[in-house]
Structures are given as C-alpha cells and as structure tokens.
Amino acid sequence: MSSQKKRNFKIEAFKHRVELDPKYAERTWKVLEHAIHEIYNHNASGLSFEELYRSAYNMVLHKYGEKLYSGLVTTMTWHLKQIAESIEAAQGGLFLEELNRKWVDHNKALQMIRDILMYMDRTYIPSCHKTPVHELGLNLWRDHIIHSGKIQTRLLDTLLELIHRERTGEIINRGLMRNITKMLMDLGPSVYQEDFEKPFLEVSAGFYSGESQQFIECCDCGDYLKKAERRLNEEMERVSQYLDARSEAKITSVVEKEMIANHMQRLVHMENSGLVNMLLDDKYEDLSRMYNLFRRVPDGLSTIRDVMTSHLRETGKQLVTDPERLKDPVDFVQRLLNEKDKHDKIISIAFNNDKTFQNALNSSFEFFINLNNRSPEFISLYVDDKLRKGLNGATEEDVEVVLDKVMMLFRYLQEKDVFEKYYKQHLAKRLLNGKTVSDDAERSMLVKLKTECGYQFTSKLEGMFTDMKTSQDTMQDFYASPFGDIGDGPTLTVQILTTGSWPTQPSPACNLPPEIVNVCEKFKSYYLGTHTGRRLTWQTNMGYADIKATFGKGQKHELNVSTYQMCVLMLFNSADGLTYKEIEQATEIPASDLKRCLQSLALVKGKNVLRKEPMSKDISEDDTFYFNDKFSSKFVKVKIGTVVAQKESEPEKQETRQRVEEDRKPQIEAAIVRIMKSRRVLDHNSIVTEVTKQLQSRFLPNPVVIKKRIESLIEREFLERDKADRKLYRYLA
Amino acid sequence: MKKEDTVKLISAEGFEFVVDKKAAMVSQTIRNMLTSPGGFAETQLGEVTFPEISTPILEKICQYFYWSLQYASGKETEFHIEPEITLELMMAANYLHT
Numbered sequence: 001m002s003s004q005k006k007r008n009f010k011i012e013a014f015k016h017r018v019e020l021d022p023k024y025a026e027r028t029w030k031v032l033e034h035a036i037h038e039i040y041n042h043n044a045s046g047l048s049f050e051e052l053y054r055s056a057y058n059m060v061l062h063k064y065g066e067k068l069y070s071g072l073v074t075t076m077t078w079h080l081k082q083i084a085e086s087i088e089a090a091q092g093g094l095f096l097e098e099l100n101r102k103w104v105d106h107n108k109a110l111q112m113i114r115d116i117l118m119y120m121d122r123t124y125i126p127s128c129h130k131t132p133v134h135e136l137g138l139n140l141w142r143d144h145i146i147h148s149g150k151i152q153t154r155l156l157d158t159l160l161e162l163i164h165r166e167r168t169g170e171i172i173n174r175g176l177m178r179n180i181t182k183m184l185m186d187l188g189p190s191v192y193q194e195d196f197e198k199p200f201l202e203v204s205a206g207f208y209s210g211e212s213q214q215f216i217e218c219c220d221c222g223d224y225l226k227k228a229e230r231r232l233n234e235e236m237e238r239v240s241q242y243l244d245a246r247s248e249a250k251i252t253s254v255v256e257k258e259m260i261a262n263h264m265q266r267l268v269h270m271e272n273s274g275l276v277n278m279l280l281d282d283k284y285e286d287l288s289r290m291y292n293l294f295r296r297v298p299d300g301l302s303t304i305r306d307v308m309t310s311h312l313r314e315t316g317k318q319l320v321t322d323p324e325r326l327k328d329p330v331d332f333v334q335r336l337l338n339e340k341d342k343h344d345k346i347i348s349i350a351f352n353n354d355k356t357f358q359n360a361l362n363s364s365f366e367f368f369i370n371l372n373n374r375s376p377e378f379i380s381l382y383v384d385d386k387l388r389k390g391l392n393g394a395t396e397e398d399v400e401v402v403l404d405k406v407m408m409l410f411r412y413l414q415e416k417d418v419f420e421k422y423y424k425q426h427l428a429k430r431l432l433n434g435k436t437v438s439d440d441a442e443r444s445m446l447v448k449l450k451t452e453c454g455y456q457f458t459s460k461l462e463g464m465f466t467d468m469k470t471s472q473d474t475m476q477d478f479y480a481s482p483f484g485d486i487g488d489g490p491t492l493t494v495q496i497l498t499t500g501s502w503p504t505q506p507s508p509a510c511n512l513p514p515e516i517v518n519v520c521e522k523f524k525s526y527y528l529g530t531h532t533g534r535r536l537t538w539q540t541n542m543g544y545a546d547i548k549a550t551f552g553k554g555q556k557h558e559l560n561v562s563t564y565q566m567c568v569l570m571l572f573n574s575a576d577g578l579t580y581k582e583i584e585q586a587t588e589i590p591a592s593d594l595k596r597c598l599q600s601l602a603l604v605k606g607k608n609v610l611r612k613e614p615m616s617k618d619i620s621e622d623d624t625f626y627f628n629d630k631f632s633s634k635f636v637k638v639k640i641g642t643v644v645a646q647k648e649s650e651p652e653k654q655e656t657r658q659r660v661e662e663d664r665k666p667q668i669e670a671a672i673v674r675i676m677k678s679r680r681v682l683d684h685n686s687i688v689t690e691v692t693k694q695l696q697s698r699f700l701p702n703p704v705v706i707k708k709r710i711e712s713l714i715e716r717e718f719l720e721r722d723k724a725d726r727k728l729y730r731y732l733a
Numbered sequence: 734m735k736k737e738d739t740v741k742l743i744s745a746e747g748f749e750f751v752v753d754k755k756a757a758m759v760s761q762t763i764r765n766m767l768t769s770p771g772g773f774a775e776t777q778l779g780e781v782t783f784p785e786i787s788t789p790i791l792e793k794i795c796q797y798f799y800w801s802l803q804y805a806s807g808k809e810t811e812f813h814i815e816p817e818i819t820l821e822l823m824m825a826a827n828y829l830h831t
Contacts (some may be wrong), residue, residue: 049766049780057828108770115765122830693794 003285025064028055029071036072039109052116053623063720065124072712073118074139080106088150099151100179103141110137142187146195159196160203163238167207179241185244201254204235207259216263218275222286249675252296253642261297270305277303277312279346287350300709301356309360312343316368320375329374337405341367351423366412372619374653375417379409384426387442388435394398399441404715407448413698417667420457422448425503427461431468432495432542448594463501470493490518490545496527497539509538510563510589513570541593542562552629559609560639563596569609577626580619595619600640606633607640617722628694632665661705668701668709673718676731683727684710740767741780744788744816745783749780750828761830785828790821792830 022362035052038044058067083102090098108639114133121133131139145151159180162172184192208231215224232255239248260267267290278286294300294465318323318338325332343361351357369375379446385407413419430436446465450458475493478484512520524536543563547570550556562571567587580584584594598619602610611628612619671694675687682690687710688703693703713719724726740757742750760765766775775781797812804810808819814822 008810044773045777047773047784049769049775050783054761055787055829112769112773118762118765118830277760 025067028059031055034074036075036113041114042393056117057119060120065120066075068120069130074515076140080140084148086404096176096180100176103183110134131435138187144193146339156199174242181243201250204251205254208255212259212263221267221270222273226295228293231255256296260293268303275307279311283439284349287346291351291568305357305360309364312364313367316501317371320372327383329378330385332378336409369412370414376413376415377422378479380419380422380426380600403445403448417698421660427504429521431464433544460501463498467497478523481526489519492523494523508585510540510567513567545729549629557633558637565601572627577624580621581625606644607638668706669713671695672709673715676719680731681728742787742791743780743782743789745784746788750791750795752795752798754810756802759798759801759831786825790825793822796827
C-alpha cells in the first residue's frame with residue numbers, strides 16, 4: 001500500500017455515505033465532546049477509541065473539520081477555566097502541587113485527545129494552517145492558566161520565594177520545582193524566560209549584591225572567596241537540579257558580577273588578607289581559588305597579574321637595593337633564587353601554570369634585577385661560592401639544579417657582558433688557586449653559558465681551561481728536562497696563561513725571595529727555549545705557596561699562603577721585626593695588597609703568625625711587625641686565608657665598569673658596521689634600534705654611546721653623513 | 734504467544750483476527766489505540782472492532798502487516814493485491830494510517 005502512495009495515488013474518501021442527515025455532524029460532535037469531558041474527568045476506560053477516532057475521521061471527511069476544531073477549542077478552554085479556578089483556590093504551599101497535578105492531568109488528557117483526533121491533526125490542520133492539537137493544548141494552558149492574572153504573579157512569587165529559602169539554607173521540594181520549571185520550558189523557551197528566568201536573575205542579582213556587601217564588610221579575602229565559590233557552586237547545582245541548563249551561564253554570570261567583579265579591586269587589595277598577603281604566606285589554596293574565580297570575570301586575571309607584578313617589583317626592588325643585603329652577595333642571590341622558587345611554585349600550584357603569569361614573573365625579575373648594577377657581579381660570586389665549596393657532597397643532579405637556577409637569573413640580566421667579566425675573574429681565581437671542587441660542574445656551567453649566549457661568549461673561558469691543561473703538561477716536561485734539576489730549591493709550579501684569555505691586570509711584579517727567583521729563572525730559560533718568540537711575565541699577585549715554619553717552642557707548621565704572603569714571611573727568615581715601610585721596600589708589593597696580606601697574617605685569630613705593634617685592628621704605615629714565637633695551632637697545616645673573592649670595593653668596581661664600557665665600544669662599532677654594510681644607508685634612529693636589538697643578548701647599549709661610536713666611525717671614514725639629509729648615514733666601502 | 738502480545742481485530746461481519754501486537758502497530762491508528770495513556774476500552778480488552786471494514790479486506794490488511802514487518806525495510810518483494818479489492822483496501826489504509 002505504501003508503494004501505491006508513492007505513486008501519489010489520490011485517495012477518495014468514503015463517498016458512498018453521502019446520505020447524511022443534517023444532524024449528523026451535531027450528533028457526532030456531541031459524542032466527541034462527551035468523550036473529552038470524560039477524559040478530563042478520568043473516565044476514559046469506558047470509551048472506545050475506535051469509535052471516537054471514526055467519529056472524528058468522518059467529521060473531517062465530511063467537511064466538518066472547522067466545527068470539530070472550534071468545538072475542541074471551546075471545550076478545552078472551558079476545562080482549563082475550571083482548572084484555573086481550582087488552582088487559584090489552592091492554599092499556600094499546596095498551590096504549586098495543585099498546579100503540578102493539574103499540569104500532569106492536562107498533559108495526559110491532551111495526549112489522549114490528540115490520539116483520537118489524529119486524523120484531524122494529519123489532514124485538516126496542515127491544510128488549514130491551524131495549530132496542531134498538542135501545541136494548541138499547551139497554548140491554551142499558557143493563556144488560561146499561567147497567564148491568568150491570579151496565577152501568573154503568584155507562581156513567580158512562589159518560585160522565587162522557594163529559591164530564596166533554599167539560598168538561606170532551607171530544604172525545599174526540588175522535584176516539584178523541577179516539574180514546574182519543566183512545565184514552563186515545555187510551554188516554550190520564551191515563557192520560561194519571560195515568566196521566570198528574567199525576574200529570577202534580577203532577584204538573584206539583588207540578593208548577591210546585598211550578600212556580597214555584607215560579606216566584604218566582615219570577612220577577610222580568603223573567607224570571602226570561599227563563600228563566593230560556595231555560592232557559585234550552589235547556583236550551578238541548582239541549575240542542574242531544577243532549572244534549564246541554559247540558565248547556568250546566566251546565573252553564574254550574575255553571581256560572578258555581583259560577588260567578584262564588583263569587589264575585585266577591594267578583594268585584591270584587602271588589608272592583611274589580600275593578594276599580597278596570600279603571596280607572602282604561600283596560601284596556595286586561597287590563591288588557586290582566587291585564580292579560578294577571577295578567571296571567570298573580564299579583567300579578573302589581569303587584575304591579579306598586575307597586583308602580583310607590582311608586588312614582585314616592590315619586594316624585588318627592596319631586595320636588590322637594601323644596603324644590608326648587599327653586604328653578602330651569596331645571600332643576596334640566594335634570596336633572589338628563593339623568591340623565584342617561591343613564585344614559580346605559586347604559579348604552578350595555584351595559577352594553573354598560566355603562561356601570562358610566568359611572563360609577568362619573568363618581566364618583574366628582569367625589571368628589578370637590573371635595578372642594581374651589581375647584580376651580574378653578585379650572581380657570578382654566587383656561582384663562585386657554589387663551585388668553591390657549596391657543592392661539596394652534592395650530587396651531580398643537585399649541581400645541575402643550582403646551576404640551572406643561576407642561569408635563569410642570568411637570563412634576566414641585561415648586562416651579560418658585565419657578568420662575563422666577573423665570571424672570568426672569579427673563574428681565574430678558582431683555577432689558579434686550585435679551588436674548583438668539581439671540574440664537571442665548571443664545564444657544565446660553561447656549556448650552559450655557551451648554549452645561552454653562543455660560542456663567542458665562552459671562547460675565552462674555554463681558553464682558560466685549555467691553558468690549565470697545557471700548563472700541567474709543560475710542568476711535567478720541565479721537570480723531566482735538564483732544566484728541571486732544581487736541587488733542594490723550592491718546587492715551582494707555573495701556570496702559563498695566554499694573554500687576553502685571562503682577566504690579568506698588569507701589576508708590577510713584586511720582589512720574590514732569591515730562592516724562588518732562582519727556580520723561576522730556570523723555568524724561564526726552559527720555556528723560552530722550547531717556545532721561541534714568546535714573552536713570560538710573572539703574575540705574582542695570583543699565585544700561592546706552601547711553606548714550612550718552625551715556631552718558638554719548636555713546633556712545626558705548614559703554612560698555606562699566597563705569593564705575596566710568602567714574600568713577606570720569607571723576610572722574617574733573616575729578621576725578627578720589620579716595620580711596614582721596610583716590608584714595603586723589600587717586597588714592592590702594591591700598598592693595598594700589602595695591607596690586605598699583612599692583615600691576614602697578623603690580625604686573624606688563630607692564624608696570626610706575625611705580631612703587630614701597636615696592637616690595633618687596622619694596618620697603618622707606622623706599624624712594626626714581629627715574628628710571632630707564641631703562635632700555636634691544633635693543626636699541622638695552617639691555611640692563611642687571603643681576602644678572596646670578596647665583592648669589589650668601590651674603586652675596583654668603578655674600574656671594572658670602565659673596562660666593561662671600554663670593551664663595549666668595539667662591539668658597538670662592529671654592530672654598526674655590520675648593519676651599515678648590509679643596509680648601506682640608514683637614519684640615526686634606525687641604527688640605534690638595530691644596534692640595540694643586535695646587542696641585547698649581551699647588554700643594553702646606551703644611545704649616547706652609540707652616537708659617539710657613530711661619530712668615531714665617521715671620523716675614521718667608515719661612514720659619512722648624507723649631504724642632503726644630515727640624519728642619514730652612508731656606508732663607505 | 735502470550736495474550737498481552739497479541740491483539741484481536743474484529744471485522745464488520747464479526748470475524749476475529751488475532752495478530753501480533755508488533756504487526757498490528759504497523760498501523761499508526763492501531764498503535765495510538767493501544768498506546769494511548771488514558772486506558773481506552775481497546776487497550777483494556779485487547780480487541781478492536783472495525784465496523785466499517787469487511788472480512789476479506791481486514792484479512793488482506795493483516796497479511797500486509799506481517800509482510801510489511803518482514804520486508805518493508807529493504808527487500809524488493811511484491812505484495813500482491815487483487816485488483817477488485819484495491820479501492821476498498823485503499824480506503825481502509827487511509828483510515829488506519831498505514
């Protein structure tokens with residue numbers, strides 16, 4: 001049969017039953033009307049579906065569709081009015097239940113009516129463009145029940161009242177609520193939105209604005225956030241329990257706005273409990289809560305980030321500019337590292353590892369580390385300290401971790417060349433004094449610097465390591481050669497340093513004791529014999545020596561001293577007491593070094609192999625020094641410390657700075673030439689930007705300096721000014 | 734077969750056809766009769782009387798129900814209809830919404 005339908009076979013209705021008596025329609029409708037009444041009265045079991053269906057079928061077939069349809073509307077309307085009355089009559093809390101029950105009844109009746117009128121639904125309604133039965137039933141329900149004057153406001157008030165009661169902690173009948181909101185949704189999204197959702201959102205906004213005001217007055221930030229979070233979760237649960245899922249975004253945005261967005265600034269800046277305090281006290285939970293809540297509102301995260309950044313900059317600035325802190329560079333760097341660790345942890349635990357927060361952290365560190373121009377020096381000192389002793393007993397991984405952290409700080413530095421300068425100095429001291437604890441660690445640090453800054457940055461440092469190695473070999477060869485026969489003279493170890501690789505400062509060689517000079521000469525003739533065309537100069541300010549000394553009661557000690565100290569001590573082989581002037585004359589050690597060296601020989605408790613008169617805490621030029629007969633020590637070996645690797649004194653610092661500036665000049669010039677070579681013609685500002693860009697991995701060149709360099713290059717005819725436009729420079733090949 | 738799974742279709746002449754509910758529900762009208770929530774007489778008794786459908790037509794209809802259940806979805810088979818009953822069958826089909 002369906003196959004015939006496909007061929008669009010027109011079906012003619014039962015034409016043979018045309019002989020209708022005029023009352024037929026009236027009579028048939030009465031049957032149906034009766035049935036509808038019975039259905040609403042729950043009396044349907046006595047009805048024959050077939051009979052009713054056939055009646056409706058025939059009515060439609062015989063063109064009484066209009067009568068059937070309007071009859072249905074009238075009958076249903078009449079019933080709904082009855083229902084409305086009964087719902088209106090319901091008392092207090094029973095109101096919703098009555099409404100719900102009637103709704104269920106109506107739905108069921110509607111279903112049955114639709115079934116028996118199915119033929120009308122199928123043929124008459126589409127052809128006349130009328131509302132299908134089911135929809136008609138819902139519309140009538142909406143118009144006569146939900147929008148009836150007495151029910152509409154009462155329904156809304158009851159719903160809002162129940163929700164309010166639930167918000168204040170009472171238990172309400174959620175199933176009933178769900179049925180009612182479901183009904184509103186069934187009646188169409190606009191009914192749900194207009195008759196419930198909109199006022200619901202307004203009332204909620206009022207409720208939360210009041211509540212948040214109250215909370216913010218009496219709670220600290222952490223508690224407030226907890227409460228806000230709870231409220232937010234409650235609302236979400238409410239939506240899942242008995243509201244339309246589409247309401248979730250709306251109600252949460254109301255809560256977010258009222259409880260978070262409106263109070264964001266106040267929360268973040270709350271005294272004693274705001275963001276800054278949370279950061280200080282590592283309150284991961286609170287911070288994480290704040291992050292998650294603020295993330296929901298516009299500008300929320302940027303607010304947190306801004307406050308965190310300014311807090312970091314503030315504390316960082318204090319840290320790097322506090323003169324107390326500057327006294328101990330190692331501690332200074334350690335504090336920086338701790339600060340970094342702390343905030344890294346906060347970001348990873350509480351802030352979801354948010355990239356923007358990491359960037360904020362990095363930029364803050366970059367900002368304040370460079371506030372103090374001694375940071376490069378201190379970081380190098382920190383590494384020096386770690387590589388000297390701090391890593392004793394640490395495993396390889398630990399070393400790596402420490403070095404990686406240092407590299408992280410290094411990355412923040414703008415003046416990387418200054419760091420290089422200091423690192424070179426400190427490395428030189430470590431190597432020459434044999435103070436490095438781990439060759440691997442040194443190498444690993446070097447590799448890190450190389451990956452960070454390229455080959456050029458570390459080539460000289462690597463040269464230093466190579467020198468150390470060749471020196472070892474040379475010494476072996478020296479002692480194997482005929483020159484190496486030094487009899488019972490002191491054993492000499494020479495380290496041959498390539499000029500340029502090492503941070504040697506030309507310092508006048510001091511007068512070495514004759515025994516030493518003798519050996520030195522032998523080495524010199526050996527070395528120059530094997531390597532022609534080289535020059536050897538002695539860096540007496542860098543070496544060290546082990547000497548044996550016998551004191552008053554015959555106790556013997558081995559003293560580990562610097563070259564300078566050795567020179568001083570050797571003088572006392574022939575004299576018991578010497579004045580400062582005499583020592584200075586005999587050794588020709590530069591005054592500042594001599595003072596430092598005497599200080600460590602005479603004034604350090606337990607290591608005072610010299611006695612000074614008069615006794616005072618400083619070395620003055622009028623002092624006289626005596627060999628300290630009464631010196632005693634528990635140890636056979638006594639290490640006389642020199643004042644090593646201290647942070648630089650003010651004049652030294654100036655000097656280093658100057659040297660750095662000096663070193664920068666050729667680099668800037670090279671950069672300018674490189675740029676001009678490819679661009680040929682360029683204006684001043686572009687050159688400055690380009691140069692800055694090229695060099696920023698090493699340092700931030702000062703525009704004034706760049707200008708001077710350009711001028712110098714013009715003078716030397718690498719560049720010329722354009723004749724027409726004075727701002728343009730031209731490259732001269 | 735259990736009684737709940739079958740339905741009795743009665744023709745105008747009073748002939749009774751007991752068919753599988755599943756088969757009967759090929760007709761949208763019968764489906765509604767049997768599943769309507771109100772509990773009409775048909776649902777309770779499990780029988781439907783068609784005073785306007787004659788025995789041969791109802792028999793053909795029942796055959797069609799089973800045929801449809803088996804073949805309608807896919808296989809190309811013919812459901813044979815004698816030309817002389819075509820018209821009546823069509824009318825019944827319209828009524829039963831088949």
